[in-house]
Amino acid sequence: xxxxxxxxxxxxxxxxxxxxxxxxxxxxxxxxxxxxxxxxxxxxxxxxxxxxxxxxxxxxxxxxxxxxxxxxxxxxxxxxxxxxxxxxxxxxxxxxxxxxxxxxxxxxxxxxxxxxxxxxxxxxxxxxxxxxxxxxxxxxxxxxxxxxxxxxxxxxxxxxxxxxxxxxxxxxxxxxxxxxxxxxxxxxxxxxxxxxxxxxxxxxxxxxxxxxxxxxxxxxxxxxxxxxxxxxxxxxxxxxxxxxxxxxxxxxxxxxxxxxxxxxxxxxxxxxxxxxxxxxxxxxxxxxxxxxxxxxxxxxxxxxxxxxxxxxxxxxxxxxxxxxxxxxxxxxxxxxxxxxxxxxxxxxxxxxxxxxxxxxxxxxxxxxxxxxxxxxxxxxxxxxxxxxxxxxxxxxxxxxxxxxxxxxxxxxxxxxxxxxxxxxxxxxxxxxxxxxxxxxxxxxxxxxxxxxxxxxxxxxxxxxxxxxxxxxxxxxxxx
Amino acid sequence: xxxxxxxxxxxxxxxxxxxxxxxxxxxxxxxxxxxxxxxxxxxxxxxxxxxxxxxxxxxxxxxxxxxxxxxxxxxxxxxxxxxxxxxxxxxxxxxxxxxxxxxxxxxxxxxxxxxxxxxxxxxxxxxxxxxxxxxxxxxxxxxxxxxxxxxxxxxxxxxxxxxxxxxxxxxxxxxxxxxxxxxxxxxxxxxxxxxxxxxxxxxxxxxxxxxxxxxxxxxxxxxxxxxxxxxxxxxxxxxxxxxxxxxxxxxxxxxxxxxxxxxxxxxxxxxxxxxxxxxxxxxxxxxxxxxxxxxxxxxxxxxxxxxxxxxxxxxxxxxxxxxxxxxxxxxxxxxxxxxxxxxxxxxxxxxxxxxxxxxxxxxxxxxxxxxxxxxxxxxxxxxxxxxxxxxxxxxxxxxxxxxxxxxxxxxxxxxxxxxxxxxxxxxxxxxxxxxxxxxxxxxxxxxxxxxxxxxxxxxxxxxxxxxxxxxxxxxxxxx
Numbered sequence: 001x002x003x004x005x006x007x008x009x010x011x012x013x014x015x016x017x018x019x020x021x022x023x024x025x026x027x028x029x030x031x032x033x034x035x036x037x038x039x040x041x042x043x044x045x046x047x048x049x050x051x052x053x054x055x056x057x058x059x060x061x062x063x064x065x066x067x068x069x070x071x072x073x074x075x076x077x078x079x080x081x082x083x084x085x086x087x088x089x090x091x092x093x094x095x096x097x098x099x100x101x102x103x104x105x106x107x108x109x110x111x112x113x114x115x116x117x118x119x120x121x122x123x124x125x126x127x128x129x130x131x132x133x134x135x136x137x138x139x140x141x142x143x144x145x146x147x148x149x150x151x152x153x154x155x156x157x158x159x160x161x162x163x164x165x166x167x168x169x170x171x172x173x174x175x176x177x178x179x180x181x182x183x184x185x186x187x188x189x190x191x192x193x194x195x196x197x198x199x200x201x202x203x204x205x206x207x208x209x210x211x212x213x214x215x216x217x218x219x220x221x222x223x224x225x226x227x228x229x230x231x232x233x234x235x236x237x238x239x240x241x242x243x244x245x246x247x248x249x250x251x252x253x254x255x256x257x258x259x260x261x262x263x264x265x266x267x268x269x270x271x272x273x274x275x276x277x278x279x280x281x282x283x284x285x286x287x288x289x290x291x292x293x294x295x296x297x298x299x300x301x302x303x304x305x306x307x308x309x310x311x312x313x314x315x316x317x318x319x320x321x322x323x324x325x326x327x328x329x330x331x332x333x334x335x336x337x338x339x340x341x342x343x344x345x346x347x348x349x350x351x352x353x354x355x356x357x358x359x360x361x362x363x364x365x366x367x368x369x370x371x372x373x374x375x376x377x378x379x380x381x382x383x384x385x386x387x388x389x390x391x392x393x394x395x396x397x398x399x400x401x402x403x404x405x406x407x408x409x410x411x412x413x414x415x416x417x418x419x420x421x422x423x424x425x426x427x428x429x430x431x432x433x434x435x436x437x438x439x440x441x442x443x444x445x446x447x448x449x450x451x452x453x454x455x456x457x458x459x460x461x462x463x464x465x466x467x468x469x470x471x472x473x474x475x476x477x478x479x
Numbered sequence: 480x481x482x483x484x485x486x487x488x489x490x491x492x493x494x495x496x497x498x499x500x501x502x503x504x505x506x507x508x509x510x511x512x513x514x515x516x517x518x519x520x521x522x523x524x525x526x527x528x529x530x531x532x533x534x535x536x537x538x539x540x541x542x543x544x545x546x547x548x549x550x551x552x553x554x555x556x557x558x559x560x561x562x563x564x565x566x567x568x569x570x571x572x573x574x575x576x577x578x579x580x581x582x583x584x585x586x587x588x589x590x591x592x593x594x595x596x597x598x599x600x601x602x603x604x605x606x607x608x609x610x611x612x613x614x615x616x617x618x619x620x621x622x623x624x625x626x627x628x629x630x631x632x633x634x635x636x637x638x639x640x641x642x643x644x645x646x647x648x649x650x651x652x653x654x655x656x657x658x659x660x661x662x663x664x665x666x667x668x669x670x671x672x673x674x675x676x677x678x679x680x681x682x683x684x685x686x687x688x689x690x691x692x693x694x695x696x697x698x699x700x701x702x703x704x705x706x707x708x709x710x711x712x713x714x715x716x717x718x719x720x721x722x723x724x725x726x727x728x729x730x731x732x733x734x735x736x737x738x739x740x741x742x743x744x745x746x747x748x749x750x751x752x753x754x755x756x757x758x759x760x761x762x763x764x765x766x767x768x769x770x771x772x773x774x775x776x777x778x779x780x781x782x783x784x785x786x787x788x789x790x791x792x793x794x795x796x797x798x799x800x801x802x803x804x805x806x807x808x809x810x811x812x813x814x815x816x817x818x819x820x821x822x823x824x825x826x827x828x829x830x831x832x833x834x835x836x837x838x839x840x841x842x843x844x845x846x847x848x849x850x851x852x853x854x855x856x857x858x859x860x861x862x863x864x865x866x867x868x869x870x871x872x873x874x875x876x877x878x879x880x881x882x883x884x885x886x887x888x889x890x891x892x893x894x895x896x897x898x899x900x901x902x903x904x905x906x907x908x909x910x911x912x913x914x915x916x917x918x919x920x921x922x923x924x925x926x927x928x929x930x931x932x933x934x935x936x937x938x939x940x941x942x943x944x945x946x947x948x949x950x951x952x953x954x955x956x957x958x
Binding site: 014015018020021022023024025026027028029030031032033034035037038039041042049054057060061062063064065066067068069071072086095143147148149150151152153156157159161168171172174175176179180181193195197199200209210331334335337410416419422 | 493494497499500501502503504505506507508509510511512513514516517518520521528533536539540541542543544545546547548550551565574622626627628629630631632635636638640647650651653654655658659660672674676678679688689810813814816889895898901
């Protein structure tokens with residue numbers, strides 16, 4: 001697996017992802033996506049929307065605001081409890097996450113530890129400030145991660161930038177449910193930015209302060225059951241029990257997850273896992289991890305993550321939580337409204353299964369997975385479906401009609417295409433290999449005579465002659 | 480033309496666009512898009528990206544952050560001058576835009592009027608507070624429209640939510656230019672949210688506080704000329720001269736714009752206008768309006784808007800500005816960097832042509848344009864390309880195999896499709912008419928025998944029998 005520093009250097013060099021406002025010294029935890037990065041993002045979002053909204057007749061899309069009403073976050077618990085433990089160095093004034101300090105220095109999980117627990121561990125082991133090494137640290141305290149702003153002329157009202165897209169779905173659920181003639185189960189999906197004022201952003205875009213989420217809230221009667229069709233596949237699983245015994249993940253049959261969690265949970269774990277496979281991420285770098293009792297949110301019935309084996313270890317890429325009826329109950333309480341719905345002749349508060357995807361985390365996983373250095377080249381083995389450029393078109397030389405014909409071919413291609421007429425063919429191939437382009441087409445002297453081009457594949461570097469009329473078919477077959 | 484209040488009521492009723500956080504009393508100027516609204520937005524953004532990025536080999540995409548480095552906005556002038564004149568009522572404390580007050584009450588344009596000018600007009604005409612009618616108003620003062628927040632643990636650094644996406648493009652231009660082997664002309668395009676703390680948001684999503692932009696900055700050598708191929712079409716034009724004489728717009732040949740502005744400006748006016756036509760907006764509701772000398776930004780060489788004839792009058796929908804080299808010069812100055820590029824053997828600061836589209840304003844125009852009430856039905860005559868649902872599939876009755884076959888057909892359709900098996904066929908047709916679905920397919924008893932369905936068109940309500948295998952072709956032909 002590629003090291004993070006090398007991957008990061010590569011991404012910045014190619015302008016795929018880079019720090020913002022470089023002219024002005026940047027801002028920690030904020031990144032812009034360049035020409036290739038934005039295409040990667042667009043492909044992932046489009047494939048997700050297709051799979052989870054367009055192809056599912058019981059899921060509806062929505063697109064909510066970023067600056068949100070403060071009451072939404074009071075009801076959700078974010079105003080009082082969306083916080084991380086912060087520890088400050090008395091000497092250099094650096095602030096860092098207390099749980100990360102403990103995890104990094106003591107090689108243990110600090111999930112769910114209280115402030116006194118963290119203070120005790122820091123003092124007992126005399127942990128140093130990660131910036132200056134001083135041992136003079138202030139006892140940990142909580143820091144709320146929401147970005148606030150003020151809305152309206154003059155002093156205005158406090159509002160928050162959404163720290164997740166999910167709550168907007170809960171608040172709009174009653175309206176969307178009614179406007180679709182109310183029937184359970186029903187899902188609502190949303191893609192968009194979310195914002196968390198991380199104390200110490202790290203691991204490039206893995207833990208940024210601004211990021212993109214794809215979230216789906218699936219509302220169902222807890223007494224109902226899904227139509228479940230689990231294929232006979234194996235998957236790495238790390239159960240709650242295994243974690244208690246400090247064991248690592250084991251390969252198990254997907255359908256055996258039914259012994260560990262609810263059928264609806266298995267249903268959404270499967271759809272989510274299949275989506276991750278569709279992106280082309282290798283199954284050996286994936287595992288399903290069940291949250292331990294300690295880390296589980298108090299309202300969650302159960303939560304599973306799809307972890308990826310990042311350059312900095314196994315970390316959450318996708319989270320699939322069973323939130324029960326907590327959110328709707330909270331909004332009912334805070335708005336003093338009845339948000340129950342009729343199902344099976346009874347008034348109920350539906351349960352909610354929430355598959356939540358971080359776009360930037362998926363991109364980090366895909367890039368880590370795809371990056372390879374071979375003896376003679378750097379190659380990004382991206383799935384052709386999501387490659388920023390799907391086919392590059394080269395005239396062998398920029399004259400004798402090869403350029404005109406190459407442009408004609410380029411204009412007609414129905415893929416994300418790129419035209420390049422500069423440098424030797426070898427260098428042009430290498431350049432495309434390094435940014436993940438699965439196919440290159442070269443137009444040469446023979447093309448003018450027999451209407452065939454050289455089609456060259458990124459992965460095996462094989463070349464073959466293909467008729468111009470058959471290019472689309474040859475390439476399309478591999479998607 | 481439909482009245483705004485009626486259109487707004489319709490959009491909220493259908494959950495296409497509605498006020499945020501209704502459970503908590505909403506927030507002026509913020510709106511969520513529901514299931515149909517989000518599809519409309521997605522189609523517009525996809526068509527724009529296809530036309531302006533994918534099909535243009537000299538335009539690159541990017542995707543930048545929303546929370547931006549404050550220096551960016553100091554350099555751009557937003558920190559000191561992105562402001563509107565605010566007038567406060569001493570009695571009811573309501574704050575409103577001084578220029579809007581003058582425009583509404585005196586039926587004149589207040590663009591470019593200074594604070595003393597506005598104060599004089601308000602006092603001379605003894606204008607009343609629009610909320611309580613009191614004439615006791617504080618003299619106008621400026622109010623900065625940027626939303627601020629703080630980044631980092633503890634007190635943090637001030638940062639701004641971008642009030643436009645354009646400046647991020649300027650700041651990333653040097654990097655993206657280099658990574659594409661620097662060559663002019665070159666465009667960079669971006670789609671995303673922007674935020675303005677409007678003093679008095681109004682006209683539904685036309686002037687919201689959070690909105691979506693599609694912006695393109697096209698960098699070119701002012702000495703260069705475009706390959707210009709102006710088709711022989713006519714367009715409504717309102718020139719600077721005509722406005723001076725209080726004349727209205729005139730129909731002129733598109734190529735006659737070359738007498739009024741630069742060739743590069745005509746080039747981007749044409750591409751922008753063609754895009755608006757592609758969305759299906761009627762040309763008679765469009766006009767190109769040149770900014771007057773008074774309203775032109777001090778750095779702009781020239782600016783033209785594509786106005787739409789909204790229910791509340793002719794207003795800007797798209798703006799196409801020639802910003803000269805102002806922005807790059809400003810960022811060079813503030814970052815103390817040389818941002819010039821080599822072109823034609825000389826170091827130059829390229830000029831910038833900026834076509835800037837407001838997604839929400841396009842949606843408002845499309846909906847105003849498409850909404851019609853006929854004797855027996857409400858119909859939304861949206862272009863099939865952008866209709867949220869492109870085809871609805873109905874089994875005549877929900878049994879006898881019609882439902883199974885209807886679902887099979889639904890699953891195979893390669894359009895945004897919707898399945899509906901409830902209510903009479905007439906009611907189902909009406910429901911789809913009202914949300915703009917161009918085609919409905921009904922599966923009846925005959926379908927089981929002869930494999931034909933009823934294909935019904937929204938606009939003329941005509942029905943015909945079509946073979947199942949020919950549905951895609953029949954529908955696709957009209958896109």
